Amino acid sequence: MTRAGGFFLAVGALTLPLWLQSPYHVHVAIMAGIFGVLAMSLNLLLGYTGQLSLGHAAFFGIGAYTSALLTLKLDWSFWPALAAAVALAGAAGLFIGRLALKLRGAYFVLVTISFAGVVSLVSINWIELTNGPLGLPGVPAPELGPWSLRTKTAYYYLVLAAVALSYVVCRRLVRSRIGRALVALRENEPLAESVGVDVTHYLVLATVVSAAMAGLGGSLYAHYTRFVSPEVFLFTYTVTMVIMVVAGGKGTLLGPVVGALLFTVLPEALREAMAWQWQLLAYGVLLIVLVYFLPRGIVPAVSAWRR
Amino acid sequence: MATLAVEDLAVEFGGVAALAGVSFEVRPGTITSLIGPNGAGKTTAFNAITGYLRPRRGRVTFNGEPLTGRRPCDVARRGVVRTFQKTSVFPALSVRDNVMIGLHLRGRAGIFSILAGRRAVADEEARLAREAAAIIAFVGLPHRRDEVASALPYGEQRLVELAVALAARPKVLLLDEPAAGMTASERQRLVDLVRRVREQDVTVFLVEHDMRLVMGVSDTVIVLNNGRVIAEGPPAAIQSHPEVIRAYLGSSGA
Numbered sequence: 001m002t003r004a005g006g007f008f009l010a011v012g013a014l015t016l017p018l019w020l021q022s023p024y025h026v027h028v029a030i031m032a033g034i035f036g037v038l039a040m041s042l043n044l045l046l047g048y049t050g051q052l053s054l055g056h057a058a059f060f061g062i063g064a065y066t067s068a069l070l071t072l073k074l075d076w077s078f079w080p081a082l083a084a085a086v087a088l089a090g091a092a093g094l095f096i097g098r099l100a101l102k103l104r105g106a107y108f109v110l111v112t113i114s115f116a117g118v119v120s121l122v123s124i125n126w127i128e129l130t131n132g133p134l135g136l137p138g139v140p141a142p143e144l145g146p147w148s149l150r151t152k153t154a155y156y157y158l159v160l161a162a163v164a165l166s167y168v169v170c171r172r173l174v175r176s177r178i179g180r181a182l183v184a185l186r187e188n189e190p191l192a193e194s195v196g197v198d199v200t201h202y203l204v205l206a207t208v209v210s211a212a213m214a215g216l217g218g219s220l221y222a223h224y225t226r227f228v229s230p231e232v233f234l235f236t237y238t239v240t241m242v243i244m245v246v247a248g249g250k251g252t253l254l255g256p257v258v259g260a261l262l263f264t265v266l267p268e269a270l271r272e273a274m275a276w277q278w279q280l281l282a283y284g285v286l287l288i289v290l291v292y293f294l295p296r297g298i299v300p301a302v303s304a305w306r307r
Numbered sequence: 308m309a310t311l312a313v314e315d316l317a318v319e320f321g322g323v324a325a326l327a328g329v330s331f332e333v334r335p336g337t338i339t340s341l342i343g344p345n346g347a348g349k350t351t352a353f354n355a356i357t358g359y360l361r362p363r364r365g366r367v368t369f370n371g372e373p374l375t376g377r378r379p380c381d382v383a384r385r386g387v388v389r390t391f392q393k394t395s396v397f398p399a400l401s402v403r404d405n406v407m408i409g410l411h412l413r414g415r416a417g418i419f420s421i422l423a424g425r426r427a428v429a430d431e432e433a434r435l436a437r438e439a440a441a442i443i444a445f446v447g448l449p450h451r452r453d454e455v456a457s458a459l460p461y462g463e464q465r466l467v468e469l470a471v472a473l474a475a476r477p478k479v480l481l482l483d484e485p486a487a488g489m490t491a492s493e494r495q496r497l498v499d500l501v502r503r504v505r506e507q508d509v510t511v512f513l514v515e516h517d518m519r520l521v522m523g524v525s526d527t528v529i530v531l532n533n534g535r536v537i538a539e540g541p542p543a544a545i546q547s548h549p550e551v552i553r554a555y556l557g558s559s560g561a
C-alpha cells in the first residue's frame with residue numbers, strides 16, 4: 001500500500017461515522033471491524049503458516065465468554081476483562097498448538113475442529129457457569145474513564161482501535177524473522193529445518209498470537225451485542241472467517257480486512273436488494289465468481305494489476 | 308575446527324538394510340565426497356546424519372558432541388547444514404527472501420521486541436539484508452535477487468539452494484547431488500564456488516554422481532555399496548581400487 005493510500009484509508013476510517021446516515025450502517029461497520037480482527041487472526045495461521053484452523057470460532061467464543069463471565073459474575077470492569085479474554089484465548093491457542101505439534105494439513109484441521117466441538121459442548125452443558133443454551137444476557141457496555149462507550153459511534157472507535165492494533169501486530173510479525181519462519185513452514189518445511197528454523201516452535205507461537213487476537217474479537221463482540229450464547233461457537237463463524245481470508249487474499253496484510261469488509265456489507269446489501277430466498281443464492285454465486293476469477297484473492301489481484 | 312564422525316551407522320527400511328553399519332570421518336577443512344552406485348545409501352546417510360531419519364543403531368558426532376537423536380533444526384544449529392537431492396527452495400518467495408530465511412539463526416529478535424517495534428529489530432533486519440545481498444552476490448545471482456525462486460532456471464535454483472544453506476553459516480556443509488541437472492558451465496561455476504566455500508573454513512561433504520567433478524574437487528572419497536563402505540582414500544587411489552571398479556562396472560566376479 002502506498003503512503004497516500006494508507007493516509008486516505010486512515011482518514012476514511014476515522015471519519016466514517018460522519019458519513020454514515022443511520023445507526024444501522026454504523027452497526028455494519030462495527031461488525032466488519034470485529035470480523036476484520038477475526039480474519040486477520042485466522043490469516044496468521046492460514047495465510048502465513050499454511051495451516052487451516054477450522055475451529056477458530058472456539059478462540060472467538062472463549063474470548064466472548066471470558067469477558068462476559070468476568071464482568072457479569074465477578075464485576076470486573078471491561079478493560080481487565082478484555083485483557084483476560086485475550087490471555088485465556090491465547091492460552092487455549094498454546095494448548096492446541098502443543099497438541100497439534102507434529103500435525104499438519106488435514107490432521108491440524110481435525111484437531112482444531114474437535115477442540116471447537118468440545119468447547120461448544122462445555123458452553124451448552126455447564127449450565128451453572130454459562131447458563132447453557134439460554135446464554136448470558138446483560139453483558140455491560142465498556143467504559144473509558146468517565147465515559148461510557150454505549151453509543152454505536154463510540155463503540156465504532158473502540159473496534160477501529162482494535163483493528164489498527166491487530167493490523168500492526170500482524171505487520172510487525174510478518175515482516176520479521178518470525179514471520180519468515182512461518183512462511184518457511186508453508187513453503188518448504190524440511191528445507192526450513194535444514195537451516196535451523198524450529199518450525200514447530202513458530203507454529204505454536206503463531207497459534208497463540210492468532211488465538212489471542214480471536215479472543216480480542218470475541219470480547220469486543222460480547223460487549224457490543226451485550227449477550228453471549230453458545231451460538232458464538234457456531235461453525236458458521238469459522239467458515240465466514242475462512243471466506244473473508246480467502247476472498248480478500250490469504251497471506252497478505254490487507255486481504256483479511258478487505259474480505260471482512262466485503263463479506264459483512266454484502267449480506268446486508270443483499271438483504272436490502274432482494275427477497276430472502278434469493279439472498280443466500282446470490283451470496284454463493286458471488287463467492288464462486290470471485291474465487292473463479294480471482295483465485296488468489298482481491299488484494300493480490302489488485303497489486304498484480306497495478307504493477 | 309571439528310570433525311564429523313559416523314560410527315557403525317545402520318538404517319533399515321522394512322527389514323532391508325539401507326545402511327549396514329558404516330563408519331567414516333569427514334576431516335575438518337576438506338572436501339570429502341561420498342559416492343556409490345544408485346541405492347548404495349548415500350542420501351540415507353545424509354538423512355541419518357542431519358536428523359531426518361532415526362538410525363537403527365550407531366552414532367554421529369560432531370566435534371565429539373552427539374548429533375544422533377537431535378531434530379534437523381538442532382543439528383543445523385550446531386553447524387551441520389545439508390541441501391537436498393531434489394531441488395528444494397521456498398518456491399513462492401524471492402531469491403532474497405529465500406536467503407533471509409537461511410539467515411534465521413543469525414537473527415536474535417524475539418517476539419516481544421518485534422511486537423514492540425524496537426529499534427534494535429530494524430537494525431538487525433538491515434544487517435541481515437546486507438548479509439543476504441552478500442551471499443546472493445557470492446553465488447552469482449545478484450541480478451535475480453527480486454525474482455521468485457520457482458521461476459528461475461533449474462541450475463540457478465540449485466544455486467539459490469546453495470545460498471540458503473550458506474546463509475545458515477555451516478561449519479560442515481552437506482551437498483546432495485548439487486550438480487544434478489546443471490549444464491557444463493554451471494558445473495564449473497559450482498566447482499569454483501565449492502572451492503571458495505572451503506577456503507572460508509567450511510568443511511564440504513558431497514554426494515555426487517559426476518565422477519569427473521568428484522575426482523577433480525575432492526580431497527578424500529568414500530565409496531558406499533549396498534550400505535557398506537568399500538573404499539576410502541584420495542581420488543587417485545579410489546579410481547584404481549579394484550572393488551570400486553567392480554561395484555560400478557558390475558559384479559561378474561562376485
